[in-house]
Amino acid sequence: MLDIVRKEQGIQYTPTNLADLLAIKLKYYSDNYFPEDKKITILDPACGDGSLLKSIDKYFSNYKSIGIDLDITAIDKAKQNLESTNTELINMDYLDYFDKPVLDKTIDLIIANPPYIRNTVMGAARSQELSSRFKIKGRLDMYQVFLQAMTENLRENGIICVITSNRYLTTKGGADTRKWLNENYKIFEILDLGDTKPFSAAVLPAIFIGQKKKNANNNSVPFTRIYETNNSASTEAKSYPELLSSDSGIINFNGHNYELIKGVLDASKNPKEVWNMATLEDNQWAKELEEHAKHKFDDxxxxxxxxxxxxxxxxxxxxxxxxxxxxxxxxxxxxxxxxxxxxxxxxxxxxxxxxxxxxxxxxxxxxxxxxxxxxxxxxxxxxxxxxxxxxxxxxxxxxxxxxxxxxxxxxxxxxxxxxxxxxxxxxxxxxxxxxxxxxxxxxxxxxxxxxxxxxxxxxxxxxxxxxxxxxxxxxxxxxxxxxxxxxxxxxxxxxxxxxxxxxxxxxxxxxxxxxxxxxxxxxxxxxxxxxxxxxxxxxxx
Structure with a gap:
């Protein structure tokens, strides 16, 4: 029964090797922006069983972390899983807590896997309340709300590493999210995990890594994109860190073959256009095809x-x-x-x-x-x-x-x-x-x-x-x-x-x-x- 409730509430705990990937990425980028002797404050606003915070403990030394979760059972499990004394665990709904003075723009780093809940699941009243509060138009997804709330808590130049649904990358309905991220972050990297299935839910995840900075130049954002293929693999990866650090090509992972593509996308263009994750060669080929076309189907x-x-x-x-x-x-x-x-x-x-x-x-x-x-x-x-x-x-x-x-x-x-x-x-x-x-x-x-x-x-x-x-x-x-x-x-x-x-x-x-x-x-x-x-x-x- 508990698994059913978690599924309905969009709760998907982060697998260890994926949590490690987020912690490794966050450490890499934070080392470039924070002095070595600074004690860093790290927030996980939906900490669940503490898997992300446990990975933080592996890769960070001089830090204080805060984990928040509405589920008391998850908090109790996190207490058992975390050996570090650097972590404060709070049993509360983050969206009721994020604007407290203790968090207000004091957070250096955020690592997060917010719940996957659409407005059809959360109910009309809650959906309308959150849409009004965070000024979100159209169909609401909880990760959009968390993105805005977490950004409020980040100090200027603070860094976020967050798992969300990948829908905003490639759909018309993701235009507002693309616009908001481009306007509020220097985007370091986007990882589309495609159908590698890190979670049991039918949600295709992506990782967004960025630094809080208004109107930064995001016309050349590194991306990694990976989807299952029928082509034969030339190499094998045993974990997400190993998989995502590989060069472009066909890679066997968890018994399946995936095509991994790396490139650069322009996140600063008109947000009504999707963020195109294709190689320069493929984009040039598509441009040539468009130049030789007489009509679009819509004509x-x-x-x-x-x-x-x-x-x-x-x-x-x-x-x-x-x-x-x-x-x-x-x-x-x-x-x-x-x-x-x-x-x-x-x-x-x-x-x-x-x-x-x-x-x-x-x-x-x-x-x-x-x-x-x-x-x-x-x-x-x-x-x-x-x-x-x-x-x-x-x-x-x-x-x-x-x-x-x-x-x-x-x-x-x-x-x-x-x-x-x-x-x-x-x-x-x-x-x-x-x-x-x-x-x-x-x-x-x-x-x-x-x-x-x-x-x-x-x-x-x-x-x-x-x-x-x-x-x-x-x-x-x-x-x-x-x-x-x-x-x-x-x-x-x-x-x-x-x-x-x-x-x-x-x-x-x-x-x-x-x-x-x-x-x-x-x-x-x-x-x-x-x-x-x-x-x-x-x-x-």
Missing amino acids: VFKVHVGIKTTADNVFIKKDWSDLPISERPESPVLHNLISSKTITKWVQSDKKLLKILYTNKMENGKRTVIDFTKYPKAWNYLLNNKEQLAKRKYLKRANREWYEIWVPQRPDIMSKNKVVFPDISPNAKFMYDNNGLFVDGNCYWITVKPNVDEKYLLLATAVANSDVMQKYHTIKFQNVLYSGRKRYITQYVKEYLLPDIENTYSKKIIALMQSMLEEEKYNKKFEEKINYYVQKCFELK
């Missing part, structure tokens, strides 16, 4: 999200014929549905599609709910599931019927030719659909904007699936999940590049795509040719 396409029922077990099934005849929905209200589970690259496979009971129709150019008195079997089925469906109070608040799909999208647009792709996938999986499939909410779909030739969809399918565009995606959009899975979301795909459709090689690509559609199956030889033609389209050597 010619509209990207849509799929249907969100908020009751998939009711509306979506593999086989509706399993139901009693009296509840088996009539065929006009059942539609073939493509989802992340059934989607295939290039063209639709023979894999059996799901079917969705769809509750809306188009009437006089507007989407409206279907009159189910015309479909008595479907209506019987919905009535038998009313208890579950009626619990969706947000439908009632929106003046919608209890039996409706929450986000139905426009069926007339969805029935058109389009390109469909999953939200999350290890590799590109863009599928051309000319069968009018409906699209599940775990996928996105692309249609052409008004007055745009539909042949652009054929070109887009090929380009999006190509090795060229996947390399570009990896360089520019680095929101990678566990086991190398990538996000393919609107803000990324809108930035994909297209060559001139009148280019000789573009025309060859479109012809190959049309042949593949006619054969209604994937062809390896087509893919090899398409990869070659895409390179030629963008004038790549």
Whole structure:
């Protein structure tokens, strides 16, 4: 039970070898800024079982440390784990304690692994209170609050070494955090630990190391980035300090192979742009590709999200014929549905599609709910599931019927030719659909904007699936999940590049795509040719 509570509260104690890495980094940077004879004050504001403070004791000598934690059980465990008499342990919520005079701008160094709690877990009242108190906009995560509170406690030129979620590095929603860090710190180093899984929680961590200094020059920040790969390793690391001190390359760690990339990023640029962790060579390659492109996807396409029922077990099934005849929905209200589970690259496979009971129709150019008195079997089925469906109070608040799909999208647009792709996938999986499939909410779909030739969809399918565009995606959009899975979301795909459709090689690509559609199956030889033609389209050597 205790483990469940800790998970809900975002409590993830720091493994010893990762705690050692933070202590080693903090010691390295502090030695450059603090006299050898100065007694340093070090704070861990969420000390848990004391693992970070124990590592501090290994690498620091002339210091006093303060550990704070709300959990009395954790404090008791920390007392048992810490042999040093240099540490004061305080049982209190740090966010209620950080502005006490005893801490106010007196801290030289901070080492921290704050809790991973989003506003959906901490509750609306607490979330609103913290958002107002720390002036944080949008979706709140507890690490953002801790970052600001800890900065208040640091003395000018004090140094922080903190583990957080890596989301702020590569997502649109991280813009405010990127801006705040750039304005308040001289950033020494950023380590994206990727999917090395130091914690049991499904959070990908990053380490931020910086010195409290307003408006410093952060246009050349060293970074290290590491994610699992299928490539063979050339060396092995047995600990995080050993792993992160390695040169760029493929390294075996904890039984998995990881690609480690080191480079320099510009953290001072427009915070709406993600912090791009790519080598100079890769960035130069991406710049060349952009220079040779004719369009971005956003110029010619509209990207849509799929249907969100908020009751998939009711509306979506593999086989509706399993139901009693009296509840088996009539065929006009059942539609073939493509989802992340059934989607295939290039063209639709023979894999059996799901079917969705769809509750809306188009009437006089507007989407409206279907009159189910015309479909008595479907209506019987919905009535038998009313208890579950009626619990969706947000439908009632929106003046919608209890039996409706929450986000139905426009069926007339969805029935058109389009390109469909999953939200999350290890590799590109863009599928051309000319069968009018409906699209599940775990996928996105692309249609052409008004007055745009539909042949652009054929070109887009090929380009999006190509090795060229996947390399570009990896360089520019680095929101990678566990086991190398990538996000393919609107803000990324809108930035994909297209060559001139009148280019000789573009025309060859479109012809190959049309042949593949006619054969209604994937062809390896087509893919090899398409990869070659895409390179030629963008004038790549």
